[in-house]
Amino acid sequence: MSLRYKEAFRNRRTRLLAWLIRLFYHHKVLNVPQLGDEPVIFVCNHNCIYGPVVASTFIPAKTSPWVGNSMLSYADAKKETLWGLIHMGWPKWIANPLAAVITKLVITMIDAKEPIPVYRDSRTIITMRDSLNAMQHGRNILIFPENPQSSGWDYFHDDDVAEFHDGFVYLAHMYYRKTGKQLTFYAVYCGKSERTVTFSEAVTYQPQNGIAHERVRVTQDLYEKMKAIRDQGQKSRLSENPINASARNSYYGSIGNLGEAMPSSL
Numbered sequence: 001m002s003l004r005y006k007e008a009f010r011n012r013r014t015r016l017l018a019w020l021i022r023l024f025y026h027h028k029v030l031n032v033p034q035l036g037d038e039p040v041i042f043v044c045n046h047n048c049i050y051g052p053v054v055a056s057t058f059i060p061a062k063t064s065p066w067v068g069n070s071m072l073s074y075a076d077a078k079k080e081t082l083w084g085l086i087h088m089g090w091p092k093w094i095a096n097p098l099a100a101v102i103t104k105l106v107i108t109m110i111d112a113k114e115p116i117p118v119y120r121d122s123r124t125i126i127t128m129r130d131s132l133n134a135m136q137h138g139r140n141i142l143i144f145p146e147n148p149q150s151s152g153w154d155y156f157h158d159d160d161v162a163e164f165h166d167g168f169v170y171l172a173h174m175y176y177r178k179t180g181k182q183l184t185f186y187a188v189y190c191g192k193s194e195r196t197v198t199f200s201e202a203v204t205y206q207p208q209n210g211i212a213h214e215r216v217r218v219t220q221d222l223y224e225k226m227k228a229i230r231d232q233g234q235k236s237r238l239s240e241n242p243i244n245a246s247a248r249n250s251y252y253g254s255i256g257n258l259g260e261a262m263p264s265s266l
Contacts, residue, residue, distance in 0.1 A: 021057050029058050030198040033186055039135040040202075041171065043222050044188040045161055045230075046144045048084075049106065054190045055142060056113055058197045064134045065142040066127065066168075067115040071107070078103040114139065124167075132174050135183075143168050145219075161189075161227050166219040172205035173214070182207065187222045189229040196233060200225035 033040075042063060044055045056065060070076040081103045085095035116130045131141050146162035172183040187200035203221045205214055 021053070025054075025195075027054060027058050027190075027195045027197050029060065030196055031200070032060060033199055033202060035061060035140075037138075038181060038184070039138060039140045040184045040186060041141045041143060041168070042186050042188045043143050043145055043164070043168070043226070045190055045226060046146050047160075047190065047192055049102075050192055051144060051190045053106070053109065054197060055188060056109060059142065059188065061140050062138075063140045063142040064114045064116050064131075065110070066118045066131070066144065067110055069117040069119055071110065072115065072117055074103060074107060077107060081106075116141070128171060128174060131171055132178060135171075135175060136178070141171070161223070161230055164219050164223050166215045169205070169215045169218045170211065172218070173207070173211040176205065176207045185218060185222055187226040187229065189226050189233070191230070191233045194233045194236065198229045198233070200229060 040061075042055070042059060042061075045051050052065065052067075056063070070080065078099050082095055082099040085099055086092060090098065114134070116127060116134060118124075118127050135141060145164040145166075145168050147165050148162065172185075175181065175183045183205045185203045185205070187203075189198050189200075190196075191198065200222070203218055203225070205218060207214075209217070
């Protein structure tokens with residue numbers, strides 16, 4: 001099979017998978033920003049595998065996601081998926097084949113998005129350089145910056161938003177030094193209970209303040225905007241008819257729970 005044929009087959013398979021997700025797991029996309037010619041960085045909540053899958057499917061812009069390097073290896077990704085399923089209480093004889101299916105689907109989606117590997121060691125500079133190169137070629141970056149060590153954060157809880165790592169803001173510093181242009185960020189909250197993808201107002205890097213100041217300001221501003229979107233979604237959900245809200249959450253929660261098989265490598 002030629003490389004060209006493999007690429008065409010992979011693209012068709014990925015489009016079919018995205019179409020199926022949109023068909024059976026529909027989400028409303030709210031407050032979509034008007035993007036110009038310059039790339040932006042979308043900062044999204046994780047919520048197990050739910051956030052990455054939904055953001056990659058419903059954000060109406062070409063993006064390259066940051067992905068833990070272990071998730072780009074089928075063997076490593078399946079091992080982590082299997083761990084997640086067993087952690088949720090699935091018996092191993094069911095979890096093992098189910099992990100294989102989930103891993104294959106997730107890697108198919110990731111591969112089509114031109115992912116940027118994230119390393120948690122001295123190779124971090126590779127992640128930053130690859131991201132800068134992607135932006136210079138017109139691609140937006142999708143990042144999931146929540147800190148899994150945040151106090152009280154429950155990775156398997158739908159509504160949690162953990163505090164952010166702030167290292168991703170350095171990309172704006174690098175981009176400004178390379179191009180002389182200010183980079184814009186948007187917080188994106190994927191609401192599992194509400195089935196929404198909501199964008200915040202823009203947060204723009206201000207180089208005159210210095211990178212040390214901006215790492216704190218941009219990170220905190222995006223974090224607060226994401227929490228505000230979450231809180232507004234919770235208020236809207238609670239104002240619904242309790243019976244309808246309960247039935248909807250029960251049904252779609254059962255679909256979404258399979259996504260909780262994946263730990264925080266993605």
